Amino acid sequence: MxxxxxxxxxxxxLEGPVISRHLYGHFAEHLGRCVYGGFWVGEDSDIPNEGGIRLDVVEALRKLNVPNLRWPGGCFADEYHWQDGIGPRAERPRMVNTHWGDVEENNHFGTHEFMALCELLGADPYISGNVGSGTVKEMSDWVEYLTRPGDSPMARLRRGNGRDEPWRVPFWGLGNETWGCGGNMRAEHYADLARQYATYCRDHGDNTLYRIAAGASDDDYAWTETLMKQISCFGCEATPRNFFQGVSFHYYTIAGTWEAKGSATEFTADEYYRTLVRAQRVDRLISGHSAVMDCYDPGRKVGLVLDEWGTWWDVEPGTNPGFLHQQNTLRDAMVAGLHFDIFHRHAERLFMANIAQTVNVLQAMVLTDDRERLILTPTYHVFEMNKGHQDATSxxxxxxxxxxxxxxxxxxxxxxxxxxxxxxxxxxxxxxxxxxxxxxxxxxxxxxxxxxxxxxxxxxxxxxxxxxxxxxxxxxxxxxxxxxxxxxxxxxxxxxxxxxxxxxxxxx
Missing domain, CATH: 2.60.40.1180 (Golgi alpha-mannosidase II)
Structure with a gap:
């Protein structure tokens, strides 16, 4: 050859900035078979589980040193009301997941189940709060429920549901894709809401929140600038105001168009190379958002967070189009390797990144088939081979x-x-x-x-x-x-x- x-x-x-382990973060949404049938099988399942959480999935992911897990969405987060997912499972109200498959959600996997999953994985929880259809009080109460020690209304509610001590929850998302499924807002309107919600997402006890403002899609640098204006001034050297500590953006890699993304497994050489050109574009996007942030935060105190990334293909034939189930080839592994090289180069500003998604959805780490076998994907192996970069010096x-x-x-x-x-x-x-x-x-x-x-x-x-x-x-x-x-x-x-x-x- x-x-x-x-x-x-x-x-x-000649050592550079530290590569945050959180660049190897993950994402689990109530979408298709990511949570139900992926992480969660229920306590009565014949599949080995702990409290309903599927143990072979946990065992596989523990080998990746998963640093954080983002939940419950995604678009689902902004129609999710957390108090529907606590208390006895048989008594939890049901809802319709309008974004993903229009299926009924029984809320059996809720706050306590998610926190148990994070403990099994050894991962920091990253909770995406509901700004789109929720309220400031609802999000504030959730933070209190999870993290407040001592005596308070939400701490008592938590104890009544079987958890005495508070959890450590470092990462908190102030909504998701508020420019789209999270409310179809203008940047200026959301920027005001981000300050308001951040104010009432308080630090309780010794739990310090890292609040992440819902940022741009792709190259919408104006959205990032609108958020940065809320915490600092252009060209000044003032320390940014402490409303939020991170600003996110989302970028997915596709070979075709959003209407016809292409097959996950049947692609030509031209489609292969076109995919990698699209993947390489993330370098320019990180540079662009970083440049905007540098104008308002030259000391780089605020982190850039790419909390949704990965390949997005047409769903596998015969599967529910709303479940986003796709195969994972060596091409996807090449995309992951390329992304991590780029992430490492931007370690001074890029603080966190979350692959979409961990199980059975989009560019997953693991797939479960109709015989309940666990399959490690090529992308999984890139994460495992690269885990030594976590918290290392670039x-x-x-x-x-x-x-x-x-x-x-x-x-x-x-x-x-x-x-x-x-x-x-x-x-x-x-x-x-x-x-x-x-x-x-x-x-x-x-x-x-x-x-x-x-x-x-x-x-x-x-x-x-x-x-x-x-x-x-x-x-x-x-x-x-x-x-x-x-x-x-x-x-x-x-x-x-x-x-x-x-x-x-x-x-x-």
Whole structure:
């Protein structure tokens, strides 16, 4: 096969900002089979569970070191009223999930169940509050119910439902997509609401909230600026007012249009490359939102939060179109690897990111089939192979690979991507060869410190269209990689086409 040549210079002794572990966050919405049939099977299920929570899903996700889990939505969050999901399950009122499949929701998975799930996962809860159809008091009461110690109306209600001690809930979303399904608001109207809701989402006891204002879609930089004006002034050096500590935005990767996104598994080479061009665009979007925030917050006290990202394809044939169930191929893994490299480069401003979604929906970590088998997706394996970057110190990677490019439409795709970090005297280097046909011989010029014997792993398959099933669960799975060798001054790696590789080595 043709081979391209590249060099990557990494100064191991010039450390950058810390890569927040929360860039590896997750998202679980009451949508399709993400919660019901995914996380939640009920206490009477034959599937092994703890209090109704499916244990094989928990076991798989614990291997990813899930840092946070966002819930209950998404669009569902702004029609969800939390007091419907507490108390005896048989007595909880039902509702209609109008956004996703127009199905009836029995509210059996509510606040206590979600908090139990987070405890099993070892993940910080990220709760998205209802601004679209809720009230300030409703959200304020929810914060009190969850986090207030001592005696108060909501603390007594919590104790009456079986939980004596408050929970730690660090992350709180002030609505979701308020420009769309969360209320179809103007930026100016929502900005006022964000200040109001943030005021009444109070810190109780030793629980300090990180309040996240519902931000823009894609490249709506004006929305971000409208929010930043609420907490600071243009070009000034004042400390931002403490209404909210983060501003979100959402960006999904598709190959086609919103009306015809394309198949998750049957795609051409052109569609493959077009997908990766769309994925690469997230770099420009993060830069754009960061630039706006820098004008109002040059000290970068406020975090940028990409709390919905991932691929979005047409649903699998024969499934409910409102359930957003899609397969997950090696192409999706390439998108994830590319995103993480970009996230790492923006670690100074980007504080959190949440893949959409964790189980059975969109770019999921795990899928459950009709025989209740658990399938680890190619995207799952990228998260697992990359988990060593969480809370590590980033290292700049200077790539020079002039022929590692593909013409795509009127533009160009850089087909080699990389990032690196150091922690506990070990370096972790992530490399993604996006080219579907050509390999890359990459020399890693490591300076400032000496790297010891490397251990490498690779994720690839015969075709980018490859995916895992219950009958063939390891079609796309990581394995030891022998394509890395030590050379004077660093390492040399030969990356096969459409492959994701991680290299770890001790430093001296």
């Amino acid at each position: 043709p081979e391209k040549i590249g060099t990557a210079v990494i100064n191991l002794d 290292l700049a990677v200077h790539l020079r690979a002039p022929d590692a490019k593909r013409a795509v439409g009127d533009g160009e795709l850089e087909t080699l991507s990389a990032s690196a970090s150091v922690r506990d005297d070990r370096v972790l280097i992530s490399l993604t060869n996006l080219d579907a046909e050509d390999s890359v011989a990459l020399t890693l010029d490591l300076r400032g410190r000496t790297a010891g014997e490397p251990a490498a792993r690779i994720l690839t398959a015969e075709r980018p269209q490859a995916f895992n099933t219950g009958d063939a669960p390891d079609t796309v799975a990581p394995r030891a990689f022998d394509g890395v060798e030590r050379v004077p001054g660093g390492l040399r790696a030969v990356l096969p086409p459409h492959s994701f590789v991680t290299i770890e080595a001790p430093l001296s």
